[in-house]
Amino acid sequence: MSRLTQSxxxxxxxxxxxxxxxxxxxxxxxxKPGFRPFLIAAGAVVFVLGVIGVIQEWRGAAGPDHAADSSNHHEGHDHGHAPRVAWLLVLPVFAIFLISPPALGAFSAKSEEATAQMPVAALDAYSALPAGKVTEMTLGEFIGRAWGDSSMSLTGRQVKLTGFVVKSVKKKDRWYVARIQIACCAADGIALKVAVLGQAMPEEDSWVEVIGTWREPKSGKTPVGMVAPELDAVSVAKIPAPVEPYE
Structure with a gap:
């Protein structure tokens, strides 16, 4: 691979x-949004290095060294594999410009069918929810209140949850409103899911707003293991996918 190609x-x-x-x-x-400045800085550095390299090659700034490198390349092929690896750097470019991979969705959430992960920041310290009012909250907070709040602050309170639709693999008539929670990037994402009861399932992977009330476990105790809490829904409305898809 020539220096011009590398640049x-x-x-x-x-x-x-x-x-x-x-x-x-x-x-x-x-x-996550907080990584934007770092991505811009890294992209700018790589871009400028590429521009400088292209200009130098076009102007022949490398001079004799460039000619010597070219001669060595033709005389021996001991380094054949190293240059080929560099072509892998082109794959992200093709992925971004030609494919533009979407955010993680229903397929990723299905792969964790057996779990509804407890959110990273779940605490046993939540403020009371107002009566007679629909409270909008994240799925992470809802799951945290359902399974990690000893004051049972969700009891009898209507909430609004936003996420994408996931069909249950194990239970025929069950579906979930779900969202992927990430700490830094999609690679560490975990699925947060809440079972929606009493409403027909919209198209899978579509985004919805669900209003309903938490259904307390019949035993009155938190289930053993990671179990998706249930929501008795009164309405389900389709919405456009949000700009920021993750929690």
Whole structure:
């Protein structure tokens, strides 16, 4: 692989990162919003290095060293595998510009059918919810209140949850409103799910707002293991997918 080709790869890779962070919100499909400045900085450095390399090659700034490198490349092929690996850097560019992988959705949540993970920040210290009012909250907070709040603050209170639709694999008539929670990026995502009762399931992977009331366990005790809490729904409304898909 020539130095010009290497520089072009850096140019394209840096440009791809800058495109998804500065010209769109696509980066939110992969990382949390707080990583945007770091992605912009990294993309700018790679982009500038690529531009400098291209300019140097076009101007022949490398001079004799460049000619010597070219000669060595043709004389021996001992380093054949190393240059080929560099072509893998092009794959993210193709993925971003041609495929643009979407945020994790129903397929990822289904793979964790047996669990409804306790949110990272679940605490036994929640404020009381107002009576006679629908309270909007994240799935993480709802699960935390359902299974980690000794004051049972969800009892008799209507809440609004937002997420995508996931069909249950094990129970025929059950579906979940779900969302992926990430700590830094999509690679560490876990599925948060709440079972929706009393309403027909919309199209899988569509985004919905669900209003309903927490159904307390019949035993009055928190189930053993990671179990999705249940919501007696009074309404389910389809909504556009949010710009920021993760919790």
């Amino acid at each position: 072009m790869i850096l140019f394209l890779l840096g440009g791809a990162v800058l495109r998804i962070t500065m010209l769109s919100t696509t980066y939110l499909n992969y990382v």
